[in-house]
Amino acid sequence: MFYDFLLYALIGGIGVAIVSGPLGAFVVWRRMSYFGDSLAHSALLGVAIGIFLEINLNIAIIVCALLLAVVLVAMQKQHFIATDTLLGIMAHSSLSLGLVTISFIEDARIDLMAFLFGDLLTILPEDLIWIGVGGACVLLLLYYYWPQMISMTINEELAQVEGVNVSNMRLLLMLMIALVIAVAMKIVGVMLITSLLIIPAASARPLSSSPERMALLASALGCTAVVLGLVASYQFDTPAGPSVVVAAMLIFMVIYLRPTLKGRT
Amino acid sequence: MNTDIVKLEQVNISFSGKKVVQNVSLNLHSDCITTLIGPNGAGKTTLVKTVLGLVKPNSGSVWRKPGLIVGYVPQKLHIDSTFPLTVKRFLQISRNITARDIAQAVASVAIEGLLDSSIHGLSGGEMQRVLLARALLKNPQLLVLDEPVQGVDINGQIELYQLIADIRKARGCSVFMISHDLHLVMSATDHVICMNQHICCSGHPEKITNDPSYIELFGAASAKTMALYAHHHNHDHDLHGDVLPADGEHQHQECNH
Numbered sequence: 150m151f152y153d154f155l156l157y158a159l160i161g162g163i164g165v166a167i168v169s170g171p172l173g174a175f176v177v178w179r180r181m182s183y184f185g186d187s188l189a190h191s192a193l194l195g196v197a198i199g200i201f202l203e204i205n206l207n208i209a210i211i212v213c214a215l216l217l218a219v220v221l222v223a224m225q226k227q228h229f230i231a232t233d234t235l236l237g238i239m240a241h242s243s244l245s246l247g248l249v250t251i252s253f254i255e256d257a258r259i260d261l262m263a264f265l266f267g268d269l270l271t272i273l274p275e276d277l278i279w280i281g282v283g284g285a286c287v288l289l290l291l292y293y294y295w296p297q298m299i300s301m302t303i304n305e306e307l308a309q310v311e312g313v314n315v316s317n318m319r320l321l322l323m324l325m326i327a328l329v330i331a332v333a334m335k336i337v338g339v340m341l342i343t344s345l346l347i348i349p350a351a352s353a354r355p356l357s358s359s360p361e362r363m364a365l366l367a368s369a370l371g372c373t374a375v376v377l378g379l380v381a382s383y384q385f386d387t388p389a390g391p392s393v394v395v396a397a398m399l400i401f402m403v404i405y406l407r408p409t410l411k412g413r414t
Numbered sequence: 415m416n417t418d419i420v421k422l423e424q425v426n427i428s429f430s431g432k433k434v435v436q437n438v439s440l441n442l443h444s445d446c447i448t449t450l451i452g453p454n455g456a457g458k459t460t461l462v463k464t465v466l467g468l469v470k471p472n473s474g475s476v477w478r479k480p481g482l483i484v485g486y487v488p489q490k491l492h493i494d495s496t497f498p499l500t501v502k503r504f505l506q507i508s509r510n511i512t513a514r515d516i517a518q519a520v521a522s523v524a525i526e527g528l529l530d531s532s533i534h535g536l537s538g539g540e541m542q543r544v545l546l547a548r549a550l551l552k553n554p555q556l557l558v559l560d561e562p563v564q565g566v567d568i569n570g571q572i573e574l575y576q577l578i579a580d581i582r583k584a585r586g587c588s589v590f591m592i593s594h595d596l597h598l599v600m601s602a603t604d605h606v607i608c609m610n611q612h613i614c615c616s617g618h619p620e621k622i623t624n625d626p627s628y629i630e631l632f633g634a635a636s637a638k639t640m641a642l643y644a645h646h647h648n649h650d651h652d653l654h655g656d657v658l659p660a661d662g663e664h665q666h667q668e669c670n671h
Contacts, residue, residue: 178497296508303493303504310466310486311507311552357498358532 155383157272158336162375162393164280165333165345168287170368172326173346174353174360178302183233184221184323185343187240188330191217193339194243195331196264197250207279210334214327217243222320244339267338267390276335283332287325298322299360336375337390348397349374352404370400417444419482419556419588420465425474427460434460435471436612442556447582447589449603449619451596453631456610458592459489462560465590482556485549489560489592491541495534501544502529511551519547522581538565542574550581557581559591563598571595575602596623596632 176182192210199209221239225232251259263271291298300308301318309315330342337345349371350363357363378393420442427435434457442448442465450458463469464476466486478484493499505516520526523543528536536544542562549557562578563571579602582589593599596606600619607616614627622628 178494180494296506300507302497303499304488304491306463306466306468307486307488307491307548309468310484310558351496354496354498358500359498359503363498 154272155379157274157277158379158389159376161272161277161280162336162379163372164277164284165329165336166349166371166375167368168284168329169333169346169371170349170353170366171291171364172287172322172329173348173350173371174364174367175298175302175322176326176343176346177350177354178360179322181326182343182347183236183240185326185330185346187221187236187243188214188217188327189334189339189342190240190247191243192331192334192342193247193264194250195247196259197247197254200254200259201250207276207332211279211283211328211331214331215324218323218327219320222323262388263338264334265338265340266388267334267336267341267393268388272335276332280332283328287328290321290325294318294321302360337393341390341394344394344397345371345374348394348401352397352401355404355408371397374400417479418442419444419479420590421475421477422461422464423475423477425461425464425471425476427457427464427469427471433611435464438474438609438613440607440613440616442588442590444555444588445582445586446605447579447591447603448605448607449596449599450590450592450607450609451594452609452614458609459560461609462558462590462592466558479555483552483554485552485554485557485587487542487545487549487557487559487562489564491545493533499533500529501525501531501533501536504533504544505548505551507548507551515551519550522550522584523547523577539567539570539574542566543577546577546581550585553585555587557587557589557591559589561592561594563593571598575599578602 176185192214195210195213196206198213199206202209217239221235224235248261251261260268260271262268297308297313297318300311300313301315305315308318326346329346333342333345350367352370353363353366357366374397375393377399378396379389381387381396382389382392418441422441423439425435425438426433438461440448450461452458460469464471465478466484467476467478502516505511505519520529523546525540525543525547528540528544533541533544542564546559546562549559557578559578563574566574575598578589578591581587591599596619603619605616606619606622608614608622608625608628608631610631614631615622615625617625
């Protein structure tokens with residue numbers, strides 16, 4: 150079917166946006182957006198390793214992102230350099246390492262732009278299964294550990310005294326973000342994944358009085374951005390990832406400018 | 415009967431080579447208010463966090479009664495303004511907490527009117543009461559407070575200390591708190607520990623104010639005020655400074671130390 154690829158991209162994009170809502174809220178609350186960037190950059194290293202070792206790319210990306218999340222959590226325990234420095238080192242090192250590795254693979258024809266900025270033409274039914282399974286796992290874990298994660302986000306020491314295993318929760322949150330970034334890569338690409346996490350969550354903040362509402366609203370706004378962006382991308386032949394991000398940005402601007410506009414009339 | 419609920423023995427803690435807590439041993443008893451005082455940088459908060467299990471000592475042992483339920487009111491709670499939160503949601507700490515649990519905790523600190531307010535707009539005193547309510551939710555056997563009156567005006571401080579004393583009486587829980595002002599906590603404390611890295615002196619509040627190491631740490635003037643105050647502690651003042659008749663309720667419950 151002619152429209153199949155658009156349908157796949159829509160289903161995949163909506164799946165990713167649903168999971169990105171609550172996770173993006175945590176990224177905003179806990180100021181982890183740079184962490185998301187670092188993991189996204191490492192996804193390209195996963196692509197390179199996957200091609201190099203001739204294994205399934207989805208598996209390679211997921212394993213690489215999860216490993217990097219674990220390494221980051223472990224390295225945060227040292228006190229010589231701050232976390233943002235550490236993230237900067239890892240983000241750019243893994244991105245460069247990925248690009249260098251890809252340059253060594255001569256016979257493989259890789260569309261680097263597709264990985265960096267997303268390409269809806271490359272989405273296959275197999276990718277939808279990865280998004281579905283990965284997304285369902287994350288949603289179940291989020292539901293089960295929600296009270297602990299909220300407690301931890303309010304205050305880690307208070308949560309620990311109340312019996313929450315804070316270091317496990319922190320690791321779990323990072324692993325979930327890594328997983329979502331890995332499965333979302335094909336839709337919006339390495340460079341733009343973090344925006345799908347933070348822009349809908351940031352847009353939801355002024356409209357929310359509870360963390361739950363903010364998480365659900367972020368999912369809804371993310372889905373809207375995906376649908377608008379992909380339809381526009383198909384209509385005007387613009388790149389898929391950037392189109393989705395532009396749509397998310399427009400939603401963000403409407404929400405934040407609304408009180409100002411109302412005030413004038 | 416007073417039984418030990420927490421025991422610290424020969425605890426030493428240092429951060430990057432700097433000794434913060436030295437050779438501290440202390441016991442916390444059930445149904446007893448213990449107040450920790452000392453100058454800035456004396457290691458009070460570190461010691462409190464050791465009792466809570468948030469800080470692991472470099473040497474020495476920490477024993478907590480198995481299954482001990484602890485309520486904690488931290489010195490300062492900064493909640494990021496990106497996090498939308500009402501007081502009611504803040505108190506909903508787990509799925510097991512019922513509306514009745516919340517109502518009880520809220521009533522004991524008198525913050526019924528704040529339930530639907532955003533946590534970001536509370537005053538210092540209101541925030542402390544909300545934190546106290548949260549600490550009470552699980553019916554703690556030990557209530558730990560790190561400078562509970564910080565950022566509260568003087569009347570509010572007196573009220574808060576009275577509230578803590580009332581809660582202890584009503585619930586029979588033990589209280590361990592940090593204060594920078596012994597003057598105000600005097601009437602509401604059974605046992606005082608004065609520390610400056612190590613424990614300088616400890617005992618009944620009146621005894622402490624006459625202790626040479628306390629006078630050295632806080633100055634003679636301060637000790638004198640407190641000694642005077644100590645003579646008056648068999649009655650109580652209301653918020654206007656009027657003397658309230660002495661009654662049995664305001665007498666200290668003695669702890670066995």
